[in-house]
Amino acid sequence: MNTPKKRNFKIEAFKHRVEVDPKYAEKTWKVLEHAIHEIYNHNASGLSFEELYRNAYNMVLHKFGDKLYSGLIATMTLHLKEISKSIEAAQGGLFLEELNRKWGEHNKALQMIRDILMYMDRTYVSNNNKTPVHELGLSLWREHIIHSENIRSRLLNMLLEQIYRERTGEVIDRGLMRNITKMLSDLGPSVYQEDFEKPFLEVSASFYSGESQQFIECCSCGEYLKKAERWLNEEMERVTHYLDPKSEPKITSVVEREMIANHMQRLVHMENSGLVDMLVNDRYEDLGRMYSLFRRVPDGLSTIRDVMTSHLREKGKQLVTDPERLRDPVDFVQHLLDEKDKYDKIIGSSFNNDKTFLNALTSSFEYFINLNGRAPEFISLYVDDKFRRGLRGVSEEDVEAVLDKVMTLFRYLQEKDVFEKYYKQHLAKRLLYGKTVSDDAERSLIVKLKTECGYQFTSKLEGMFTDLKTSQDTMQGFSAGQGPEAAGEGPAIVVQVLTTGSWPMQPSAACNLPAELLPVCERFRAYYLGTHTGRRLSWQTNMGTADLRVAFARNQRHELNVSTHQMCILMLFNSADRLGYREIEQATEIPAADLRRCLQSLACVKGKNVLRKEPMSKDVGDDDAFFVNDAFASKYYKVKIGTVAAQKDSEPEKQETRQRVEEDRKPQIEAAIVRIMKSRRVLDHNNVVAEVTRQLQSRFLPNPVVIKKRIESLIEREFLERDKADRKLYRYLA
């Protein structure tokens, strides 16, 4: 059988024996080598780029890449060695310029060589994991120029010297510097860092360490800081001009460390120019500088803050404990406010309104204001003074500003309840005697207190206002109901009806009113009780004023404005020429201390002595006798007879006020304990104390010992019991 055999076809490739000239590689390389020489010798204009490229291409194609590559290295190395020699030969300042020039040339040559050998770069280099031509050129430069023994240290020294010269004020070629540092960076970040940056930072550190030593010895703190700031700016500028941007944080941190961090304590405490001095003299600019410099270093701001705080506390302590200051409460508070303003301004303008500084300010004020137990009283007196005099004719905004300032001081107080107590007294006097400058301002402050401390705090104060308003209406109703015949004769009265409890007055026994007054008082009583059943009225004769028309001898007529008590005394002289002290006391039943004061005011004050006393002396004795002073004369028709001021709060009285405050606190503490225990049922001692303190701190700071006593009292009254097993636990007994 003739089975056709399968035959495999094979198409032979066209074989064209290319005779390779054995000398081919050698020849071609010679051409290229020559070209490289020409390039380095600045003769490249005569070269044919196309031809050279083809030659290089062919060499790589014919597997002579190796030869080409190693030849390139050898040729370049040769040239770099020459270059290195010429750079070494450059004298002094020319060294850097020469280096820079050669670097430029090398780069240009490298560019051309890379273009010629582009094919090698693409195939041979990448296939054989060699360094590409450009990088190769850089690394050879690094090896033979930068790292050559004679150049390496010289370069570094030259650079550092240039920088030093610039630091000391000389002008240097910044362009050259920029090129050199750029070269170092181009050679790789490690070259820049190792060969320049590291030593640069070290040298800078020792430079600034020396400078700072020198300056701190002879400069004031302000000057030193100015210098530090300038240096810092200079270094940053230097970086932007001729250093790698990455160097900025490093060099600034060197300057910060050497100039600031290492001398922080010394600067702050520098005598006569340190922080305290700046604070005292309001040197906002220096303070601002200190703040912005110190914030750059760790613990910088806390250093400033601590010094400021301790200075402020010290000063505040002096302020509040200085016995001289205590004489004038208004001045005392004004000083506190000034101090607060001062520091507000410093923190605002120099310390960037830093929260932590503001907190430090608050805590310092809280600390020292409470060192003086009379601070609450003084603040109330300050407000009293403002409302009586200080705010007259002041615009609404300014009034608000003053009140807001008072409120900040108020917030610092721990014993807000003491303030309330005094404020109530002072407000009552202002209201009753119509002494307040502006009702709106009064109300505004009460609203502020209410926002701060809640309804409870101000309810009684508001009650006082309401009473006065109601009294006005009542008086209108009363006089309308009187009819014209009653109004014509006899004395007229104006009554203010005060709710017991809202007003701080202690109920006192009424004195005997003159008979002339009794009918009208009785009418008012009947009128008032007729409209308000179930109420009780009692006269507070220790308050109030009266206008009396008096005819002295020689037809001298005057209208005297006197207190109610004084009026009662004077009325007695309608029916007698001479009255002894005891007679007066018996007739009026005014308490002895008040009576003496009234008589003193009537008989012993020059120019207002409507009575004459025998014997003539400053004090009123039990056996003294009184006459109408017929010789009384005044150029005014209306004469206001004051009341000799009572002795200022004497020690026992102060103690009594204190005791009353303590007594008032007891029920508040107990109420808080019961509230807490009612919701928690079982709670341990320390938590009860903490919780009570928290609940009450808007009014006062309860003393833990007092809280404990209240707990004991509650246990005794069986609101609470102690746990049988754990004595620290309390249980609520429903």
Place this chain on the structure above:
Amino acid sequence: MTRLTKKRRGEVSKSMRLTGSNDDVGFRALIEHELHLNAALDHFCIRDQIRALARRRKLEQLFQRFKEPHVDMILANGIECLCRELQVDPQDIVMLVLSSHMRAATMCEFSRQEFIDGLEALGVDSLETLREKIPSLRAELKDEQIFSVIYNFAFDWAKEEGQRSMTLDTAIGMWQLLLTEKCWPLVDHWCLFLQARQEKAISRDTWTMVLEFVKMADPVAPHYDADGAWPSLIDGFVGYLREGGIFPSS
């Protein structure tokens, strides 16, 4: 011993449980009543009642002997007589122990019921037996728990009736009595401190806590924790001791 059927034995033990008597008495009662349980029980109860009545009568006589002529109570005079008979000082702490057994409501007073029930509970029916009981009563104080009970009893016993707290003088007296018994080394300091403080009265809480303090204070006082919720009087005492250099200050 008589042989008992199983049923009988059950009844015997039941009767013993009911009457609370011991084996012998139970058996004897049972045998006497021809092992008739109900009768035995009746007998037992009656006999017991009789015995109790006899004892009560004796105690009644004892009470009559000491009671005030016109009041149905033993008061100071009677107690003095009783103490004389017992050869015990009226100030002796053992009288407090005795009072606590009688559940006496008030110091220096025994009502009829307190006296008779109390002595009956002690198993005493004559002065002699009571005198014999004294040492064991005294020994009870050594027991910490019983001491606490007696200590707390003392507050109600010693304070004036109707008052919440105890007057300072009474409290000092009672503390001297009780805490000396407890061998508290600081008892004199404590009393001096109280007199110096002029505290008016001692609350029940303070009274109770003082014993707690005495129990723990002596050796560990330097570790005294002022935040430890001690009554403020005790806080004050520790401050006083530290001031006086008796405790090292913390």
